Amino acid sequence: MTVTRNEFPADFAWGTATASYQVEGAVAEDGRTPSIWDTFVRIPGTVADGTVGDVAADHYHRFAGDVALMSELGVNAYRFSISWSRVLRPDGEPNPAGIDFYRRLLTAVVERGITPYATLYHWDLPQHLEDAGGWLSRDTADAFVRYVETAVGALGDLVGNWITLNEPWCSAFLGYASGHHAPGRRLGSESSHAVHHLLLAHGLAVAAIRRLQPDARLGISLNLYSIRPASDSAQDQDAARRIDGLQNRLFLEPVLQGHYPADVLADLGEQEWFADQPSADLEAINAPIDFLGINYYSRHTATAGTWDGSPSANPGSEFVEFVDTGAPKTQMGWPVHPDGIVDVLRQAGSYAPGLPLMITENGAAYPDQSGPDGFDDVERCDYIEQHIAACRDAVRDGLPLVGYFVWSLIDNFEWGWGFSRRFGIVHVDYESQQRTVKTSGRWYAAFLAGGN
Ligand code: FCB
Numbered sequence: 001m002t003v004t005r006n007e008f009p010a011d012f013a014w015g016t017a018t019a020s021y022q023v024e025g026a027v028a029e030d031g032r033t034p035s036i037w038d039t040f041v042r043i044p045g046t047v048a049d050g051t052v053g054d055v056a057a058d059h060y061h062r063f064a065g066d067v068a069l070m071s072e073l074g075v076n077a078y079r080f081s082i083s084w085s086r087v088l089r090p091d092g093e094p095n096p097a098g099i100d101f102y103r104r105l106l107t108a109v110v111e112r113g114i115t116p117y118a119t120l121y122h123w124d125l126p127q128h129l130e131d132a133g134g135w136l137s138r139d140t141a142d143a144f145v146r147y148v149e150t151a152v153g154a155l156g157d158l159v160g161n162w163i164t165l166n167e168p169w170c171s172a173f174l175g176y177a178s179g180h181h182a183p184g185r186r187l188g189s190e191s192s193h194a195v196h197h198l199l200l201a202h203g204l205a206v207a208a209i210r211r212l213q214p215d216a217r218l219g220i221s222l223n224l225y226s227i228r229p230a231s232d233s234a235q236d237q238d239a240a241r242r243i244d245g246l247q248n249r250l251f252l253e254p255v256l257q258g259h260y261p262a263d264v265l266a267d268l269g270e271q272e273w274f275a276d277q278p279s280a281d282l283e284a285i286n287a288p289i290d291f292l293g294i295n296y297y298s299r300h301t302a303t304a305g306t307w308d309g310s311p312s313a314n315p316g317s318e319f320v321e322f323v324d325t326g327a328p329k330t331q332m333g334w335p336v337h338p339d340g341i342v343d344v345l346r347q348a349g350s351y352a353p354g355l356p357l358m359i360t361e362n363g364a365a366y367p368d369q370s371g372p373d374g375f376d377d378v379e380r381c382d383y384i385e386q387h388i389a390a391c392r393d394a395v396r397d398g399l400p401l402v403g404y405f406v407w408s409l410i411d412n413f414e415w416g417w418g419f420s421r422r423f424g425i426v427h428v429d430y431e432s433q434q435r436t437v438k439t440s441g442r443w444y445a446a447f448l449a450g451g452n
Contacts (some may be wrong), residue, residue: 003389005450013403015077017361019122021053022412026060030097032086035124040182051418057410057428063105071112074448078114079405081122088147090128099154106158118159122166130183135194141201148205156213163293164205167223168198178313180416186311189268199254203284221293221360222251226340228301230323235304242267242317243302256351258286268316293360296341298334301325331365338386342394349399356402362387363407365421375427375438
């Protein structure tokens with residue numbers, strides 16, 4: 001192994017991650033009501049393989065086995081997400097059966113000595129809230145706080161680590177600009193209003209959780225990218241500035257420093273709308289957090305290109321293109337750059353020196369083939385090993401990295417790709433729902449057993 005566990009601090013969090021809609025299934029059971037994903041996946045053409053997440057990996061019924069599997073792998077942490085429409089009914093009342101599912105899951109996790117990290121929002125907005133304006137409406141931030149109070153009140157005795165939002169960039173820009181994700185709207189720069197309401201929801205939720213559970217540790221998970229200009233030309237430098245702005249700084253600066261990057265609001269042409277928002281919002285968004293979660297997958301090498309007019313996930317910077325530098329790519333087409341993880345940790349750390357940082361997702365899709373040795377996913381294995389080695393370098397450099405979570409524990413419903421992309425270190429046969437640990441899972445287990 002090029003990296004060993006004992007090169008990390010003894011109390012480092014080593015985990016795997018999942019998300020409710022991607023693994024649970026049971027979408028109409030025990031009082032759960034539809035989320036935007038239940039609606040979106042039924043619109044023809046939205047999911048590459050035409051599948052839906054109604055059953056997914058059936059984790060709702062098989063969680064006990066999945067927790068046992070984690071225990072066998074030897075992780076000490078598990079990041080999962082809570083489905084808003086499972087725990088809160090549309091009339092605003094708690095749904096005891098939905099809450100009970102998370103209590104049973106958490107009890108099993110805690111009994112195995114695994115520390116839970118609960119994400120409160122991993123993209124599955126209740127549909128009735130989308131019908132009332134979704135994240136374009138400020139009211140959704142207040143609705144989020146009411147949901148968070150219910151979830152924390154009902155589960156706080158079992159969870160000490162809360163992650164408010166997963167990847168608000170995706171919720172806002174894939175959801176309301178390119179339309180690749182639920183709710184599938186294509187609004188150009190207006191989608192940035194969703195960014196503000198999402199971040200406000202985060203900040204207000206942090207304050208609410210602090211009141212309810214003063215000793216909880218709170219964070220948010222941002223998808224950050226290592227960004228490089230394709231050349232030294234002024235156009236390419238500007239392309240890199242724009243993408244770094246829209247994907248990284250638009251989230252890091254308000255959350256960690258209490259202001260929006262002026263250049264990004266100008267790129268979006270939305271200075272006026274943002275200036276009109278109550279000034280107390282940024283103070284709320286800048287609420288102190290205990291750790292920053294970073295989901296890292298890839299690097300973008302940016303160049304100035306042309307825009308064909310199709311809805312883009314980069315509103316205001318539609319002409320920016322990403323060039324192929326010849327780096328190996330995963331099945332998602334994402335270039336593999338392990339050292340990029342150090343770039344994003346360094347960048348995030350520069351906004352809040354000393355704030356603990358966690359890689360709350362890192363992993364890769366590859367077309368797994370079963371052979372005589374089961375699922376011998378050597379590429380995923382290399383991907384994870386190289387990224388953990390880069391995390392070791394970051395720790396050596398003095399960056400306050402305190403945890404790493406593989407995406408994902410099990411194969412699952414990969415959003416717009418349906419079941420056509422697998423990220424698990426454990427294979428799921430969707431016919432039989434049988435789980436089989438892949439070579440990458442065995443590698444992770446051996447790594448985890450190897451030190452401390
Ligand atoms: C991230 C998502 C996660 C998963 C991975 C591959 O953007 O947070 O749910 O889909 O990508």
